[in-house]
Amino acid sequence: MIFVSIDDNEMHNLRQIMDEIFGEQNFIAQLIWDKTRKNDAKLFSAGHEYILVYAKSLLLLREQNTVWREEKPGAKEIIQEWRRLAKIHGDSYHEIEVELALWYKALPQKHPAKKLSRYRHVDKWGPWRDRDISWPGGGGPRYDVIHGKTGLPCPVPERGWIYATLEQMQKQINLGLVVFREDHTEPPIRKAHLFPVAEELDEISDDAEEVDDDTTLDDENVGLQVMPTYIYKQAQSSVKLLRQIFDGKKVFANPKDHEVLVRLFRYASPPDALILDSFAGSGSTAHAVLEANKLDNGTRRFILIEMMDYAETITAERVRRVMSGYGKGNKAVAGLGGSFDYYTIGEQIFNDNDTLNETVGTETIRHYISYSEGISSEYRIASWNTYTPYLIGLNSDTAWIFYYEPEEVTCLDLDFLSSLKFGTNKPATVIIYADKCLLTKEFMAKHGIIFKKIPRDITRF
Ligand SMILES: C[S@@+](CC[C@H](N)C(=O)[O-])C[C@H]1O[C@@H](n2cnc3c(N)ncnc32)[C@H](O)[C@@H]1O
Numbered sequence: 001m002i003f004v005s006i007d008d009n010e011m012h013n014l015r016q017i018m019d020e021i022f023g024e025q026n027f028i029a030q031l032i033w034d035k036t037r038k039n040d041a042k043l044f045s046a047g048h049e050y051i052l053v054y055a056k057s058l059l060l061l062r063e064q065n066t067v068w069r070e071e072k073p074g075a076k077e078i079i080q081e082w083r084r085l086a087k088i089h090g091d092s093y094h095e096i097e098v099e100l101a102l103w104y105k106a107l108p109q110k111h112p113a114k115k116l117s118r119y120r121h122v123d124k125w126g127p128w129r130d131r132d133i134s135w136p137g138g139g140g141p142r143y144d145v146i147h148g149k150t151g152l153p154c155p156v157p158e159r160g161w162i163y164a165t166l167e168q169m170q171k172q173i174n175l176g177l178v179v180f181r182e183d184h185t186e187p188p189i190r191k192a193h194l195f196p197v198a199e200e201l202d203e204i205s206d207d208a209e210e211v212d213d214d215t216t217l218d219d220e221n222v223g224l225q226v227m228p229t230y231i232y233k234q235a236q237s238s239v240k241l242l243r244q245i246f247d248g249k250k251v252f253a254n255p256k257d258h259e260v261l262v263r264l265f266r267y268a269s270p271p272d273a274l275i276l277d278s279f280a281g282s283g284s285t286a287h288a289v290l291e292a293n294k295l296d297n298g299t300r301r302f303i304l305i306e307m308m309d310y311a312e313t314i315t316a317e318r319v320r321r322v323m324s325g326y327g328k329g330n331k332a333v334a335g336l337g338g339s340f341d342y343y344t345i346g347e348q349i350f351n352d353n354d355t356l357n358e359t360v361g362t363e364t365i366r367h368y369i370s371y372s373e374g375i376s377s378e379y380r381i382a383s384w385n386t387y388t389p390y391l392i393g394l395n396s397d398t399a400w401i402f403y404y405e406p407e408e409v410t411c412l413d414l415d416f417l418s419s420l421k422f423g424t425n426k427p428a429t430v431i432i433y434a435d436k437c438l439l440t441k442e443f444m445a446k447h448g449i450i451f452k453k454i455p456r457d458i459t460r461f
Contacts, residue, residue: 126195133188
């Protein structure tokens with residue numbers, strides 16, 4: 001997955017570039033992030049930015065039946081309260097329901113859980129509410145559902161039953177996810193749990209899922225929700241937070257809001273994701289990764305890249321402070337824990353004309369060649385091997401030879417070949433880097449030799 005944050009100016013160009021690189025078919029969403037109102041704007045206040053989301057392979061997500069959901073605000077508090085009550089009352093669900101109703105009532109008007117107060121019933125799975133039992137859009141199946149006590153059929157809803165067959169309906173009744181009323185004069189009740197139980201989620205037939213009817217298949221109304229493409233979060237709060245981390249100083253303009261990132265990471269990445277931000281700036285991505293891990297016990301890791309000289313003093317420093325805690329007295333914020341390594345990049349290995357920059361030294365060049373050949377670390381020969389000089393890697397199939405001398409032109413010929421010793425285990429393929437090659441193609445093919453020219457200018461010798 002890749003998430004790219006950008007404002008109005010370049011959005012249209014970015015989308016075309018992304019289509020070209022990742023493929024139109026991998027477009028997921030163009031999120032709109034509403035950040036500010038610019039009251040001084042003459043025409044429109046463009047206070048929003050975008051986050052463009054592409055998958056490496058949307059097909060793979062489809063094949064894996066990936067569904068992204070987030071907790072509905074307030075749901076967690078209700079679950080906590082239910083757990084508390086369940087500890088006291090056990091399976092006396094009625095008593096739990098009475099107390100839960102009082103709890104909802106006592107919540108402040110603006111509390112997000114207040115909106116979920118329809119979840120006032122309780123069973124062994126937790127709080128639930130009544131949900132429509134009819135086929136979305138109408139024209140659903142009609143069959144007799146016999147009331148358990150009276151032995152008479154319940155009325156079929158106008159739009160037909162939500163379950164395609166009587167067997168499916170019976171399964172839900174047996175599970176306790178559909179319950180009868182007092183008698184057969186009304187259709188049974190279908191439960192929607194605040195945190196849906198598995199059988200509740202996969203119950204819907206494919207046909208029903210196609211129907212766009214917001215009175216029925218509404219994840220909106222259960223404890224999980226799908227994320228809309230519109231996010232509202234004022235820019236100011238991330239600016240304030242960054243100042244707080246840096247003892248009131250303004251160290252960076254335009255930091256991303258790490259809470260929005262936390263939400264996105266938790267929404268769209270697995271709890272063990274590796275998250276790369278190659279334009280790290282104030283380090284908000286690392287902050288968000290640590291915070292997300294704290295919220296869901298995840299083990300996400302991060303890689304940040306920053307090219308400016310503040311990589312150490314701002315980017316890395318923020319991560320250090322967030323890990324170990326910052327602020328003093330009653331403004332102290334506890335650390336989120338964790339650790340990281342800090343690296344700077346060395347001298348460039350290639351000159352602008354793609355030849356080797358030999359001033360970096362033989363060791364560095366050897367190391368680079370091992371890396372670019374993809375030799376895994378266990379097969380690398382890190383130091384000079386007097387038995388087989390120039391050897392940089394060896395496994396049971398392949399030997400890699402880097403025949404390089406800083407001050408002379410090297411030549412792959414029979415003399416050099418005879419100097420190589422592999423004992424009895426001569427690998428099938430020998431990859432040899434040199435400046436020149438005097439062996440014929442036929443000879444090399446016969447002996448499994450592959451010649452690779454060292455990319456350097458040898459006219460100076
Ligand atoms: C808009 S800022 C990112 C803000 C960041 N997400 C935050 O919340 O603070 C872009 C950052 O990318 C860095 N940058 C730009 N091009 C880069 C490159 N090629 N390699 C590494 N960093 C780069 C800039 O120096 C700048 O700090």
